[in-house]
Amino acid sequence: MDAEAVRERAGELPREPGVYLFEGGDTVLYVGKAVDLCDRVRSYATPRSERVRRMVEAADGIDFAVTDTETQALLLEANLIKRHRPRYNVRLKDDKSYPLVQLTDHEFPRIEVTRDPDDGAMAFGPYTEKGRVETVVKALRSVYGVRGCSDHKYSGRDRPCLDHEMGLCTAPCTDEIDAASYGEDVESVVRFLEGETGALAEPLRREMEAAAESQAFERAAALRDRLDAVESFHEGGGEAVADRTEATVDVLGVATEGGSATVARLHSEDGKLVDRERHRVEREADQREASEVASGERQRPASGEDERRESSKSASGDGGAASGEADQREASEVASGETDVPAVLAAFVPQFYADRPLPDALLLPEPHGDEELARWLESEGVDVRVPGAGREAKLVELALKNARRRGGQADGAAALARRLGLDRPERIEGFDVSHAGGKAVVGSDVAFVDGAPEKRDYRRKKLTERNDDYANMRELVAWRARRSVEGRDDRPVPDLLCIDGGEGQLGAARDALAETGWDVPVVALAKDEELVVTADGVHDWDDDDPALHLLQRVRDEAHRFAVQYHGTVRDEVSTPLDEVPGVGPELRKRLLRRFGSVDGVRAATREELVDVEGVGDDTAAAIDRAL
The missing domain is CATH 1.10.150.20 (5' to 3' exonuclease, C-terminal subdomain)
Structure with missing residues (x-):
């Protein structure tokens, strides 16, 4: 679509809250929310970045849905993104960092661990520990024989594969089991994933006891370890969710530093973690709040709370004085820049939920210590808990890790987005090549998520032996790109590639992207003068630029990982x-x-x-x- 087509379509949209969808043929390219659909869509006539411009050019239509409130638009946007997985909603890609277990929508369903469930599949999770999930899925397959192979491997077989020989599959591909019996096994798997631990634990326990009686002690020990993983799966080490009897649960974690703080919020619905976000609480905002408190202008977000508070004061006789003293004390704390956890929670909760629905339960790392806030939450039916142990405590710990992840550091990703005219690059992958005169040639591919190394996503590759840095980089990037395009790489698509090198290496990487059709922005960082090389030219950023610091961390880690692997390979040559x-x-x-x-x-x-x-x-x- 061109600018005129966007303006024309925007003029047809209502001035109401809702969501809009940029479509390209039968594919949804982007989903967004808006308070005013007309104004928001019209803004795309003048794209704010190169990535948005490409998205608009690829679109041939804009659909929309009206909602009653902005909050409803937010929820609808999230659901549509999960359903359509639009390629340009890059800021939400990191929400898939927790693995799921899916049972596909086939006549004979396939079970697998994934971060991107198929359309129509039954998905369970998310889970916090991929290793434990894989152990449990293998146990499910060994007990119930549900297939785990791809459609390509499944179709056209005339004899069972090795999984059948190993007892991991009942081989429906060659009619070793009928559809009804296979369906019963799938139902047992579903029962376990929905929380019925005994559906898997009991068969494993019987098998373990039988192995022990027959003196197959190594097998019995392996089954014991597998049973331990299964029995703890729904007790805190597996599912990243809260109590399933509560429809919505929010978990808050707070990291403080100086006069500011970061609050991380985990949100679950019907027992499934569906959202993660962080919010910065700055001292400037605290100063404004202090002024409001001291002047008596501060408002609580609950309708009718003022009337309840006033009646309470009248009934107690001295409630007004007590409240005034509390307000003055809070004003003093805020004005002085104090950011202890209870004060942050007491300020954050009413402000955040002023225009958002309250959850059924709120899990906190510490008591917030605000009696008025406690009365308001109680009147709204919110169960506030500070867990000390168990699954809920692990959730609070997870929220705290999210809060601390970028605490005290400049947001290099946001600075990088401004520098390059991109959406904020949540995920960056770095590439480097190492060799000795064309011998023992290897490449590294490291991943950073939200500014921190994601080492489980590191990859390395032996490359063709040749003394040509440009050809080696082209081969390395093409390898990563081709695996992603063909769906053979289970990692998310990065928002940015960082190449260790100069204009030549960047050109080689761009050639690889063009050859494979992988549409990912790419920059290079040359070592000697720390110059940032982009398709638009060479840039000399300030030494203290947080955007440069982030690229340097990615580049240096890619270099370290490549050199380490080269040393290993070189010693073998x-x-x-x-x-x-x-x-x-x-x-x-x-x-x-x-x-x-x-x-x-x-x-x-x-x-x-x-x-x-x-x-x-x-x-x-x-x-x-x-x-």
């Missing part, structure tokens, strides 16, 4: 040192680590060689003769 008398595998490793390569060893003086542990005069002379 045959070199001329292998033929030198007196040089064994360990001494060869020490020489290569000291001098970097065989050429480095060749250029070393006799004195430098002797300085290496294990090298004497005779061995140094032998190395000289051989090289």
Whole structure:
């Protein structure tokens, strides 16, 4: 769509709250919410970034839905994003960092751990520990034989695969089990995932006891460990949710520093974690609140609360004075910049929920200490708890980790977004290549999420042996891009790629993206002068720029990971040192680590060689003769 088409369509939309959907053919490209649909959509006639411009150009239509309130628009937006998974809603990609378990919508459903469930699939979770989830899924397959293979592997078989031989699948692909029996097994799996632990624990316990009786002790021990994981799955180590008897639960965590704080909120509905967000509480806002409190202008967000408070004061006789003293005390605390956790909670809760629905339960790290707030929450039917142990305490701990994740640091991702004209890059992947004169060529692919390393998403790859940095980078980026485009990489699509190198490496990476059709922004960072290279040119950012600092962290980690892997691969490669008398595998490793390569060893003086542990005069002379 061009600017005129966007303006024309915007003129047809109502001036009411709701959601809008940019569509390209049968695909939803972007979902957004608006207080005024007409004004919000009209703003896309002049895109605010290159990514938005590409999205608008790819769209051929705009659909919409009207809601009664902005809050309803927010909830509808979230549901539509989950349903359609639009490619341009990049800010929500990190919400898939928790794994789910899905049973696909097939005649013979497939079970698998995923972060991106299929349309029509039954999804359970999210869960906090992927390793435990995988253990439980394997246990479910071993007991009930539900298939875990891809559709490609499943179709057209004339004999069962290895999973059937290992007891992990009942092989519906070759009619080893009928549909009715398979369906019963799937129902048992569903019962377990919905909370009936015994559906899996009891069969495992019987199998463990049978193995012990037959003196198969190693198998019994393995089954015992699997049983432990299963029995604790719904007790706090597995599902990242709160009590299923409460429809909505919010969990708050607070991280404080100086005169400001960060509040992280986890929100669950019907026992499933559906949202995570962080909010900054700045001292400037506290000063305004202090002024309001001191002047008696502060308002609570609940209708009728003022009347209840006034009647309470009248009944008590001295309630007004007590309330005034409390307000003055709170004003003093806020004005002085105090950001202790109870004060932050007491200020945050009424402000945040002023125009949002209250949850059924609110889990806090500490008591908020505000009696008026407590009365208001109680009158609204909110159960406030400060858990000390168990599953709820683990949820509070998770919220605290979210709050602390970026505490006290400049927001490099936001600065980077402003610098590059992008949406905030929540996920950045860094790439580097390491080799020794074209030998032992390897590449690294590291991931940063919200400014912090996500080491479980690190990948490394051996590359074609050649002394060509540009070709090596092109091969590395093309490998990552192709796996993502073909759906063979279970990691989320990054919001930005950071290449270790200059204009040549950036050009090679851009060639790889164009070749594979992977539409991801990319920049490069050259080491010597720390220049940022983009498609628009070379930029020299200030040394204290948080955007530069973030790129440097990603670049340096990619470099470290590549060099580490190169050292491992290099030590495995045959070199001329292998033929030198007196040089064994360990001494060869020490020489290569000291001098970097065989050429480095060749250029070393006799004195430098002797300085290496294990090298004497005779061995140094032998190395000289051989090289």
